[in-house]
Amino acid sequence: MADAKRRPGLKPVERRTFLRYSLIGSVGAGLGGFGLASLGFLWPGSPEGLFGEVPLGNANDLADEIQNERAPIRVPEGGISIIVWDPSVSGADAAYGEHHQAILSDDVGLMALNSASCPHLGCGVPWCQSSQWFECPCHGSRYNRLGEWTGGPAPRGLDRYASFINGDGEFVVDLGQELTGPARTANILEQSPEGPHCVDA
Structure with a gap:
């Protein structure tokens, strides 16, 4: 009966194929979450909740x-x-x-x-x-x-x-x-770095 009800042209998914796609989906979701977390660190939130x-x-x-x-x-x-x-x-x-x-x-x-x-x-x-x-x-x-x-x-x-x-x-x-921030030519403070940089130029 199951074969009679199967829609024409559709093949059953093999267990190995199903597991492979499930693994790919899980890894993709994990990497996506990591990417969003990284973006959240590099691009901190806008002033939500603070106005005026x-x-x-x-x-x-x-x-x-x-x-x-x-x-x-x-x-x-x-x-x-x-x-x-x-x-x-x-x-x-x-x-x-x-x-x-x-x-x-x-x-x-x-x-x-x-x-x-x-x-x-x-x-x-x-x-x-x-x-x-x-x-x-x-x-x-x-x-x-x-x-x-x-x-x-x-x-x-x-x-x-x-x-x-x-x-x-x-x-x-x-x-x-x-x-808008000051132009590149602005250097009123004339402050040199006072120690090692945290980020390489």
Whole structure:
């Protein structure tokens, strides 16, 4: 009866063939999952759940932590790295002061960089503690502590967000106002690497 009901032109699948295709499918699914996980590492999430003007904490406390640790504060939810910058450095206030108004003193201000997306191809750009630079693991673009381009294929420095300090003394980042990073020629900080690089150029 089973043979009589079998549709014409269809052949039964051999056990060996079935197992081979099952193995190929399992391996493919595993590699696909690994690939997606890798992409998640290289391309950290966009600022999902964060919109508009976002307070990120007491401005003085943030500045103290950054200076004590000699490292930016990363906000993964927004792909933001909070840095300290010096408005008193020649040319700094003219270049960045208009949109980065979180100024705590003559020589201490806060700024929010978009470290989730390298201007080259969009990879995440982690901080390298030894060199004191941001270094892209995908193609070797590098940026100094201020997010200015220092090398690699990226067309400009890291993009950033407008920011200010509100009436409660909190550092506020405006995620609705993303600013194009400085041109390659910008080198206000003139910061050389302070140790070994984390990523080969």
